Amino acid sequence: MANYNVKIFISYREGILDPQGVAVEKAAHSLGFEKVKNVRVGKYITMEIEASSKEEVENEIREMAKRFLVNPVIEEYTFEITENSQ
Amino acid sequence: MANYNVKIFISYREGILDPQGVAVEKAAHSLGFEKVKNVRVGKYITMEIEASSKEEVENEIREMAKRFLVNPVIEEYTFEITENSQ
Numbered sequence: 258m259a260n261y262n263v264k265i266f267i268s269y270r271e272g273i274l275d276p277q278g279v280a281v282e283k284a285a286h287s288l289g290f291e292k293v294k295n296v297r298v299g300k301y302i303t304m305e306i307e308a309s310s311k312e313e314v315e316n317e318i319r320e321m322a323k324r325f326l327v328n329p330v331i332e333e334y335t336f337e338i339t340e341n342s343q
Numbered sequence: 344m345a346n347y348n349v350k351i352f353i354s355y356r357e358g359i360l361d362p363q364g365v366a367v368e369k370a371a372h373s374l375g376f377e378k379v380k381n382v383r384v385g386k387y388i389t390m391e392i393e394a395s396s397k398e399e400v401e402n403e404i405r406e407m408a409k410r411f412l413v414n415p416v417i418e419e420y421t422f423e424i425t426e427n428s429q
Contacts, residue, residue, distance in 0.1 A: 266387045281388065284411055290403060292393040301352045301387035302367065307378040317376060325370055 260341040261306050261314045267327055267334045268299030302326070305341065314338050346427040347392050347400045353413055353420045354385030388412070391427065400424050 269275045277298035285293040308314045318336050327334050355361045363384035371379040394400045404422050413420050 268387060268389065278388075281412070282390075285407060288407075288410055290407055293403070293407075294391050294393075296388065296390040299387040299389070301354060301385040302364075302382065303354065303385070304368075304382040305380050307380075317379070321371060321374075321376055321379075324374055326367070 258307050258309055261308060261311065262339045262341050263302075263304050263306055263314065263318060264337045265302040265304075265318065265322075265326065265334055266299065266336070267302065267332050268297055270331055270333050273331045299332075311338055311340070344393050344395055347394060347397065348425045348427050349390050349392055349400065349404060349422060351388040351390075351404065351408075351412065351420055351422045352385065353388065353418050354383055356417055356419050359417045385418075397424055397426070 269278075275297050278296040281298055282293060282296040285291075285296065306314050306317055308317065315336075315338065318338075322334055323329075355364075361383050364382040367384055368379060368382035371377075371382065392400050392403055394403065401422075401424065404424075408420055409415075
């Protein structure tokens with residue numbers, strides 16, 4: 258068994274209204290950051306998973322995404338896995 | 344002027360209580376994903392910035408982080424910049 262560090266990035270699909278992104282963009286503009294556009298605010302989830310292979314970790318992530326982490330109608334996700342050397 | 348794609352990853356500092364992370368971890372365990380631990384939920388912000396150099400983009404991000412994006416007492420952040428080829 259090895260320990261893996263996992264990063265999951267969840268964002269709204271294109272075309273889905275993202276109120277937090279709109280709020281951040283407005284704040285940026287009103288503070289003088291006028292060249293900022295297309296702001297989207299999503300979730301950045303990190304975790305550790307114990308597994309016997311990277312493939313097993315991938316399967317766990319996909320299964321968790323499907324079961325409860327991601328709403329596929331409005332969200333999409335990507336992930337990164339690194340083996341923890343400790 | 345060029346257009347840059349920016350990704351900003353904001354997470355709670357170690358030792359800071361992360362209620363959303365605790366909730367996701369509990370949900371994972373109760374659904375049978377028992378080998379998941381140390382779950383932390385942060386923010387994943389994407390945006391485009393128009394600038395004349397990558398250094399200018401870095402400065403904008405650091406300034407926005409300081410002014411309103413990040414609370415340095417409880418949060419830390421990293422970012423990635425890629426030049427948009429379009």
